[in-house]
Amino acid sequence: MIRPHRTHALWLAFILHRLSGIGLALFLPVHFYMLSLALTDPDQLDGFLAFTDLLLVKCAEFGLVFLLAVHMFGGLRLMALEFLPWSPRQKSYAATAVALAFFVSTGFFLQAV
Amino acid sequence: MDKTEAFLDVSIWREQNGDGHFETYQVPRRANQTILDVVAWVQQQADPTLSYRFACRVGMCGSCAMMVNGAPRWTCRTHVLKVAEGASLEIAPLRNLPVIKDLVVDMDPFFDKWVAADAVFAPSQTRDDPMAPITPDDTMRIAADDAIECINCAVCYAACDVVAANPDYLGPAALNRSWSLVNDSRDAGQAERLQAVSAVGGCHNCHSQQGCAKFCPNELNPTLSISGLKRATAKSLLRWGR
Numbered sequence: 001m002i003r004p005h006r007t008h009a010l011w012l013a014f015i016l017h018r019l020s021g022i023g024l025a026l027f028l029p030v031h032f033y034m035l036s037l038a039l040t041d042p043d044q045l046d047g048f049l050a051f052t053d054l055l056l057v058k059c060a061e062f063g064l065v066f067l068l069a070v071h072m073f074g075g076l077r078l079m080a081l082e083f084l085p086w087s088p089r090q091k092s093y094a095a096t097a098v099a100l101a102f103f104v105s106t107g108f109f110l111q112a113v
Numbered sequence: 114m115d116k117t118e119a120f121l122d123v124s125i126w127r128e129q130n131g132d133g134h135f136e137t138y139q140v141p142r143r144a145n146q147t148i149l150d151v152v153a154w155v156q157q158q159a160d161p162t163l164s165y166r167f168a169c170r171v172g173m174c175g176s177c178a179m180m181v182n183g184a185p186r187w188t189c190r191t192h193v194l195k196v197a198e199g200a201s202l203e204i205a206p207l208r209n210l211p212v213i214k215d216l217v218v219d220m221d222p223f224f225d226k227w228v229a230a231d232a233v234f235a236p237s238q239t240r241d242d243p244m245a246p247i248t249p250d251d252t253m254r255i256a257a258d259d260a261i262e263c264i265n266c267a268v269c270y271a272a273c274d275v276v277a278a279n280p281d282y283l284g285p286a287a288l289n290r291s292w293s294l295v296n297d298s299r300d301a302g303q304a305e306r307l308q309a310v311s312a313v314g315g316c317h318n319c320h321s322q323q324g325c326a327k328f329c330p331n332e333l334n335p336t337l338s339i340s341g342l343k344r345a346t347a348k349s350l351l352r353w354g355r
Contacts (some may be wrong), residue, residue, distance in 0.1 A: 003182030003183055005183060005271075005328070006324070009324070010326075010327070011274075011322045014320055014322040062285040078321060081321055082321075082340050083343075085342060086337045
């Protein structure tokens with residue numbers, strides 16, 4: 001359960017940014033390892049690429065693209081907060097970052113299936 | 114809350130010599146009852162050994178902040194009706210500060226950080242010089258205005274997860290005060306202040322969770338002030354510290 005002093009939109013935006021960052025940090029080494037198979041073991045890479053055609057994997061990729069997009073848009077929000085003149089619309093910007101991330105990841109998913 | 118309930122179930126944190134637990138009291142409901150009224154009733158009618166801190170009762174002195182149902186509040190201006198869950202209240206000492214006894218916390222770490230943030234005015238003139246002319250529409254004056262109504266209640270300090278995670282972090286209130294001085298054109302200590310607020314535990318530790326702004330009883334926005342300090346220290350870096 002989220003403790004009462006954290007139950008507000010911008011803390012949720014913070015935790016989403018943090019968790020998406022951790023998720024991407026865990027994903028990227030695996031991603032680079034799989035890419036390296038193109039040089040070291042092309043047959044294994046082809047097998048893996050066939051595996052990624054499964055619908056379940058596409059759903060997982062939707063999640064990955066969402067994490068990437070929400071971290072990117074959330075990062076832009078934080079850079080704007082820190083380097084541009086203050087705006088009182090912080091909650092709107094956080095909501096926009098999530099909406100754009102859904103738009104991008106859903107667009108990817110529709111194209112992938 | 115059900116207004117027909119005759120009593121409130123109030124859990125209050127009792128602690129002495131580092132040994133703490135919640136104790137429950139039945140407190141009669143009153144019209145327009147504040148959390149401080151509830152604590153005062155317990156101390157006066159149920160258990161005179163209960164320790165808590167208050168002074169003005171009107172939201173000016175910043176003495177009576179406590180955690181109420183898990184969120185930091187100024188208790189003298191917080192109505193029971195607005196924060197009670199059903200007929201129950203949980204009242205605890207402010208988070209992120211050491212407990213002295215029951216609901217009383219040691220504010221020293223909080224104020225030590227005001228000093229560490231160089232949140233002290235450094236005069237550039239003497240009393241013999243003429244008054245510095247600062248007009249109300251001055252840009253720096255307007256920026257300072259947004260930060261000067263702090264009552265030092267430490268609600269923002271208790272709301273902040275960065276303070277909880279990093280004991281060196283100066284915290285929202287101290288940094289907010291420094292920002293008001295960065296915007297004081299009469300102040301002569303700006304270079305030292307920017308160094309103090311950008312050192313270990315300084316403004317760049319802030320994760321912009323904005324709990325400070327959410328819970329500040331005077332509706333100040335320390336995150337705005339901290340982002341101003343981040344910009345000021347970044348500009349100072351580009352000027353090689355000048």
